[in-house]
Amino acid sequence: MGIVETHDLTKTYGDKSAVKNLNLSIAEGEVFGFLGPNGAGKTTTIRMLLGLIKPTSGSAQIFGLDCEKETAQIHKRLAYVPGESNLWGSLTGEQTLKLLSSLHGEVDKKFQNTLIEKFQVDPSKKVRAYSKGNRQKLLLVAGLSFQTDVLLLDEPTSGLDPLMQEVFRSVVLEAKERGQTIFLSSHTLSEVEVLCDQVGLLRSGELIEVGTLDQMRHLSALTYQITFEGAIPDLSKIENVRRVVVEGQRVTCELVGKPTGLLAFLNGLAVEKLICHEASLEEIFLSHYGN
Numbered sequence: 001m002g003i004v005e006t007h008d009l010t011k012t013y014g015d016k017s018a019v020k021n022l023n024l025s026i027a028e029g030e031v032f033g034f035l036g037p038n039g040a041g042k043t044t045t046i047r048m049l050l051g052l053i054k055p056t057s058g059s060a061q062i063f064g065l066d067c068e069k070e071t072a073q074i075h076k077r078l079a080y081v082p083g084e085s086n087l088w089g090s091l092t093g094e095q096t097l098k099l100l101s102s103l104h105g106e107v108d109k110k111f112q113n114t115l116i117e118k119f120q121v122d123p124s125k126k127v128r129a130y131s132k133g134n135r136q137k138l139l140l141v142a143g144l145s146f147q148t149d150v151l152l153l154d155e156p157t158s159g160l161d162p163l164m165q166e167v168f169r170s171v172v173l174e175a176k177e178r179g180q181t182i183f184l185s186s187h188t189l190s191e192v193e194v195l196c197d198q199v200g201l202l203r204s205g206e207l208i209e210v211g212t213l214d215q216m217r218h219l220s221a222l223t224y225q226i227t228f229e230g231a232i233p234d235l236s237k238i239e240n241v242r243r244v245v246v247e248g249q250r251v252t253c254e255l256v257g258k259p260t261g262l263l264a265f266l267n268g269l270a271v272e273k274l275i276c277h278e279a280s281l282e283e284i285f286l287s288h289y290g291n
């Protein structure tokens with residue numbers, strides 16, 4: 001049995017399902033990536049796991065305990081980092097950490113200080129004076145300090161700069177090494193792909209795919225945009241290239257796997273500009289699952 005489980009978990013608002021018949025099983029010690037675009041139902045799921053909102057039907061369990069009825073017991077061994085915060089503006093960072101720690105009991109001060117250092121948080125400042133990213137960092141320090149058996153993180157890196165995202169990654173990997181189970185929501189594949197053992201894709205409240213990263217590898221496509229100076233060559237026969245669209249001098253295509261074939265083909269052609277970016281979740285959904 002998984003350490004975090006949901007069984008046909010459903011939340012309906014009016015006639016709209018925010019989460020629909022969700023079945024998840026997350027093994028102990030696993031990092032689970034919960035991926036979905038805005039409004040997919042990630043936060044709603046996490047709030048049901050936390051016992052903050054009541055499911056319309058179905059159930060969720062953590063440590064084999066019911067999230068709705070045995071909330072207090074679960075929370076002794078669980079920490080949560082929300083994606084957006086309502087912190088107390090007039091408290092300093094240090095006072096905030098003390099207050100949040102008191103909700104959990106013991107906190108290892110030494111370990112907390114290493115986190116403060118890694119995330120470069122200034123605990124002496126008033127929270128009101130923190131930037132958005134610094135507030136997020138303070139919440140991460142608070143949530144990670146306890147080394148709880150389960151960590152629920154709701155888009156924890158939104159607002160963090162690339163350097164801090166890197167710090168976040170290494171801290172999460174250390175938590176995993178300690179055996180913590182981590183549930184991490186996100187809307188970018190690249191963010192979870194380096195961390196997660198398993199990924200679940202959520203769209204409009206429904207889980208459309210779940211699997212290991214190897215099983216999902218086919219989803220991590222790159223989009224190439226190539227502008228040619230002269231005649232437009234045919235890219236559609238090149239290895240690993242698909243979905244070729246020509247607009248004027250610009251060709252857009254998707255590439256999964258090695259770009260060797262494409263690069264060899266382009267060599268010697270009059271390429272004016274080449275842009276490559278990671279496909280967004282919306283693009284991945286469109287190309288793999290249609291509408």
Ligand SMILES: Nc1ncnc2c1ncn2[C@@H]1O[C@H](COP(=O)(O)OP(=O)(O)OP(=O)(O)O)[C@@H](O)[C@H]1O
Nearest residue numbers: 013017018036037038039040041042043044045187
């Ligand atoms: N209290 C509420 N009342 C009505 N509808 C709600 C409520 N909370 C959430 N919803 C709806 O449920 C759906 C899922 O919302 P949710 O916040 O779980 O999405 P999300 O995946 O966390 O999105 P984001 O990436 O923007 O944080 C949305 O359509 C949202 O409008």
Ligand SMILES: [Mg+2]
Nearest residue numbers: 042043044083
């Ligand atoms: Mg959300």
